[in-house]
Amino acid sequence: MEINNNQLLRFTTAGSVDDGKSTLIGRLLYDSKSIFEDQLESITSTSEKKGHDGVDLALFTDGLKDEREQGITIDVAYRYFTTPKRKFIIADTPGHIQYTRNMVTGASTANAALILIDARHGVIEQTKRHSFIASLLNIPHLIVCVNKMDLVDFSEDRFNEIISEFEEFSSKLLVKDIRFIPISALLGDNVVNRSENMHWYGGGTLLNILETLHISSDINKIDARFPVQTVLRPQSAEYRDYRGYAGRVASGIYRKGDEVAVLPSGFTSKIKSMNAGDKEIDEAYAPMSISMTLEDDIDVSRGDMIVRKNNQPEGEQEFDVMLCWLNNDSAQPRAKYTIMHTSNEQRAMIKNVVYKIDINSYNRNEEDKDLKMNDIARVTIRTTRRLMLDSYRDNRITGSIILIDENTNETVAAGMIV
Template identity: 60%
Template sequence: MSDLTTDLTKAEVAQESRNMDLLRFATAGSVDDGKSTLIGRLLLDSKSIFEDQLEAVEATSQSKGYDYTDLALLTDGLRSEREQGITIDVAYRYFATPTRKFIIADTPGHVQYTRNMVTGASTADLGLVLVDARQGLTEQSRRHAVILSLLRVPHLVLAVNKMDLVDYDQAVFEKIHAEFTQFATKLNIPDLQVIPISALKGDNVVERSAQMSWYSGPTLMHHLENVHVASDRDLVDVRFPVQYVVRPKSDEHHDYRGYGGMVAGGVLKPGDEVVVLPSGMTSKIAGIDLFDKEVTEAFPPMSVTVRLEDDLDVSRGDLIARVNNAPKPSQDIDAMICWMTNEPLRPRQKLAIKHTTRSARALVKDIQYRLDVNTLHRDQETRELGLNEIGRVQLRTTVPLLCDPYSKNRATGSFILIDEATGVTVGAGMINTGS
């Protein structure tokens, strides 16, 4: 009986884990602002690391002569990162509390690795920008706030770190708070929270700080657990890029034909009338399958298989949408581009483009301006985009893209550019409009 009870408890825990809300957040900020230490503190205080991991970090810290545990060692996994004391690549970490699951993208702070920061923040629900309380806002802090704004990350937290090194002075915090709030008025930041913390000491990270009784706001973990992200996704405009045509080989399912993919927008239900683009053929949804069971609805970011009542010609790269609410196919794309390689982007350049599940080739028609992410100045005289630079570009594609503005849908409003010769991703784009 006890074994049965244990099995039921495990099953209930597993089901509860599957049903838990997920928050993706990306850390950003200048070099040595304490991003990796903060993530280490979150993992430690939420009891999300193994005892042997902690013992190894403590032993390494002692061997280096530190009188404290260097929590950054939990996240700076590359040997070169540990040697330099900086984050170079995007490090992903996973942990959970009783109320929510988390995926952290620990992004680099150095200007040289801005492209890595864009990669890590592109799928984030929340951006966490750290500043050193002693240094205040830096050029890189502003740069990362601008990038998070361009990427339409809906929630932003400014964590004023190392408050222990300024004697938990409220005036220092208030000055940085006011300066950043004023800067943020120039950006598209719907939700901003500013929190004073000490990642090394643990003040206001998971537990409330006794040293900062003047602060009445939430701790960082409380905010991460309770920030509402479900309404950030587009649940109105149905967008379902087809990734794979599902045709089982077994005799039992020889008549089965479904279309697999991730829901990028809206809510899909059996009986809904839909259109398949770019063909324009219409049908109704016969059913929606999730793993080995049928579901009554699908919404972002669920990965499902959609079955249609009619046998239409549907293949990878097509898009299923509502009949009266479908994107207009477009070959002329106006977008903001973050350039990610040493060879500059120039007009007349030809590249491969991947948008949702559709691939094509693209010609760079024009570079309208380069954006100075520190001052927001638009340099309209530029004729190229260099490594880590962001600019507004006009593209012409060989086949129509089924796209939305990035401000409306981050999935159907984004794309990547690929060097056809090397297969390397050289740019990331955010669509303004298609025409």
């Protein structure tokens, strides 16, 4: 299969504490020669000062001074690298259970998720939690990296045991593609280069899989959704009559002359022109940032959505979402929050907690209504005005929301519309 070397793959890493996520990313960057010489010199010098034997690969991702001093990774670290076949953005998320919220952040735009499992410990609660979140966020590709195979004598039997453990619960996950790789991030086995210690493994290396994942089908090309972020009204005499609507195409394709509807008003018109920067274009598609003009002078403002006339999302004031609670403080019954949906901002409240998910068994608990940090629950939300919604499985952008505490301005929850 031919790979577009301009195609960007976003992937997230997740696992329990000390499963080796930072070392894996360091190995991936190091062995693929994606590290600048000055960066390598700096890491080599730091490794020597700490008394490490050789380069400490984890330091390539533990970039913050405080993290290095404490020896832990405590935030989402984004890293960028390129190979001849593809460009990558990595979201390296922490493994501590209290930072599960960071995985939600890092995985929200990912095309693939790397779930690390320590070969000695096998599947644990965090494995199930991270895998469930990946499924909830509709990440189509799950790559299960069984790490530290060197500490179990590169045992094929142990690798197969972990596959069986994972498959026992993953049958309940809605993930299209799950792959298993036995690796040693520390030694480099099956990360970029094939392992000399595991001849029994016939699959590709991690980098090979990442370079060849097919991701074009992950984008919704059918439902045209264009949330308006701002209205452009230039003050110069030359553009006095110009009224453009700027934003990023969330999904679908727009063409000059298309019949469109503006929601929630329902007014209809045709696309008069589109621009990407200074260049006029005849066609726009996700995730392009564009400005658009319409043939008719109708009222359009920030938070409105321009869609195809014959393909419109549901306008709802009350709807269910799968909610990940991210805040240290518990949710207050019927408390008011600010809800953000694309560029639309409204007031909202959690009307009802339908059920919470037991992360170990994936069973539903309909009795416990108290939302605490890291809880995942199906809730009913009511807003002051209608929001133009798609289900999250149909459209990640128009199917997601966040809740913000009106007093502290903190993001307290992220939700996927059912």
